[in-house]
Amino acid sequence: MSLSNAPLRSESAGRWALVWALCLTLGAASAPVRAQDAELSPEQQAFQEVMQKGQAELDAKEFDAAVETFSQALQASGGFNPGPFVGRAKAYLGLKEFDAALEDLREAFQYGQTVPGLIPLAQNVRGEVYMEMGAYDLAMTDLEAAVAADRSNPDIQFNLGKVYTKLGGATQGEKALTKFIGVAKEEDERLAEAYQLRAEAYAGMGKFEEATADISRSLELDDTGHQSHFTQAVVLLQQKKYAEAAESLKKAIAAYKPKEGQDENIPFIEAYLARASALEESGKETSDPAASKAFYAEEEAAVEALLGLLPDRQDMAPAKAASLFRLGVAQRLQGKLADAVKSFSEALELNPAMGEAYFRRGVCFFYMQEYQLAAGDFEQAAAINFDNPRSNLWLGRTWAKLGDYRRAVRAYGAAVAVSDRYVDAYVGRGLANMRLGEYDNAVEDFNQAIRIRPTQARHYYYRALAYEALGEVDKAARSLMTAIEFDEKLIEAYAPLADILESAGRPTLAREYRQKAARLGADK
Structure with a gap:
């Protein structure tokens, strides 16, 4: 109220x-x-x-x-x-x-x-x-x-606490709401909202234990309203408790009643979309493939339910586009690539400026081996979300699949220009430079990747291949040994190292590495 x-x-x-x-x-x-x-x-x-x-x-x-x-x-x-x-x-x-x-x-x-x-x-x-x-x-x-x-007026303290909390002033909001809660009568209908608002404030301060306690108290006083369930979900999401958050959002949706003056035909869109996102994260979080699949299927069903409730009106286009995008994400995660392409395409018809939909559709096309279509989508996504390096990373991968390594190098370079610590882009550009025979550039790219992520064994392995192509076998051997030090199960590193050692007149050590590789292969 x-x-x-x-x-x-x-x-x-x-x-x-x-x-x-x-x-x-x-x-x-x-x-x-x-x-x-x-x-x-x-x-x-x-x-x-x-x-x-x-x-x-x-x-x-x-x-x-x-x-x-x-x-x-x-x-x-x-x-x-x-x-x-x-x-x-x-x-x-x-x-x-x-x-x-x-x-x-x-x-x-x-x-x-x-x-x-x-x-x-x-x-x-x-x-x-x-x-x-x-x-x-x-x-x-x-x-x-x-x-x-x-200062002693509880009405003013309640209102001020609400305003501070809504404007992001968590500390100030908590103080005012605490003053109100301290004097409010048990029958005061605002008390449940006050606890719910203070829970928001506590969550904004990172005090999740206090926030959880306040939400529980709010629900004890009134569990029929949607806002406390929604706030509970927000607190759980901030703690990355995605499955629990999805359940709270389900309760918020069930309890939702539009405010006086609001359109009763419009569902709780924010809660539906937040629940879909929570289900997606739950699926990514679990190590059980069956459970993961179930979460994604539930996400798809939740979004389809929302789409079925949205009125067919022009003012609902943004919400429908967001819902179709979320539907496409759920479908892609289940491997329904064609369905996902359809959903992303429908979202883009409603909102052509949705760069993320171009990117996600491009990923679908990539895995469908429709590389030219993927390249077009990644280029469009990069033009819209120019401050996000992912689109150019995937564009580089796409050009590499098409054998156009020069364009791949340019795309990876565009990704690095946006984020100079984007390891995957350095590695991708290094591999493309290898294909072009530009091994010095490849070594520098792999060195950049190593500087950012120095314990990743595969970066040393790739650099070793570039050194070997340059004829710098000593550096190649050292790089392969370092790769094995970081990951002794990196079986690809053993054979080239053994070949270099044998050529250098060290057959015994070469044989040891080959035997180790054989044992690793047998264990797989």
């Missing part, structure tokens, strides 16, 4: 009652009330009753009636009493008539400067309006001013 629609708790109602009483002194139809006056005048009594009636209507969410009641109070007070303006603004907020609410609050600020306590309450209400509009930065300005004037 949003704060703007929540019934006022006892402390909050007390503050409003005090402000209404103070506003009695501003009524145009009555004389000022002095502290020593024991009774209200009939006009003041009538005004108080109307204000109380409006407050009761707010509590009952009878917002249209509250607008009329506060309008009557405003008319009775001469049109300049700030209390009815604030009350009517609250009612307009409940009706989602934000412009009208802001206009009434502007009037309240103008006439309420002499009413103690009214300004922070009005700032709090305006903060609520801004939050409902999604303008959290504007809300923060009002709420910070409000809390500076009234």
